[in-house]
Amino acid sequence: IAGITQAPTSQILAAGRRMTLRCTQDMRHNAMYWYRQDLGLGLRLIHYSNTAGTTGKGEVPDGYSVSRANTDDFPLTLASAVPSQTSVYFCASSETRGNTEAFFGQGTRLTVV
């Protein structure tokens, strides 16, 4: 049982470079989410998708974009990375929006230098 797979596990990225974090789920969940985790701040929602073909902005969307071409994949793109985007990124999914538990991937540790 895979659940949610994130890639890469970790990455060091030069500032100004473009980067796509990959997320794939095999649970056929409708809703998917991207969070960033920073020490002392908990997890903050970046973007979400309630169903394939739709996306929305979360609490901290600036500098990030997402797409949801199909049910399983929800990539997160940093168009031009900045050091403040150094963080651990978690992808999650839930059966429906809002009212059911979310399942999380193992995270991607990104360092922007």
Add this chain to the structure above:
Amino acid sequence: AQSVTQLGSHVSVSEGALVLLRCNYSSSVPPYLFWYVQYPNQGLQLLLKYTTGATLVKGINGFEAEFKKSETSFHLTKPSAHMSDAAEYFCAVSDSGGGADGLTFGKGTHLIIQP
């Protein structure tokens, strides 16, 4: 808008002692409430959840939490701490009315178990 407050960024207890991690929430609609645990270098794992019905909910690894509407609280407890309980714990709230997307998390409580 929803919010979650976890009292204490670090909590230290002795092995075998009671674990109490505090969580207070604010929500304009009846909330769904969750506790997640995160072990080092891992993702988040659901411990327990409250949606409707019985206000005392039991989760994995001997943890339980009680939803108290009058106190807007959802504190997490375990009668006897074990060394393996050392981890980061997150309380989260979801909008049962579907008005918000995703979970709103507290800042987390790092649980330290003293031998």
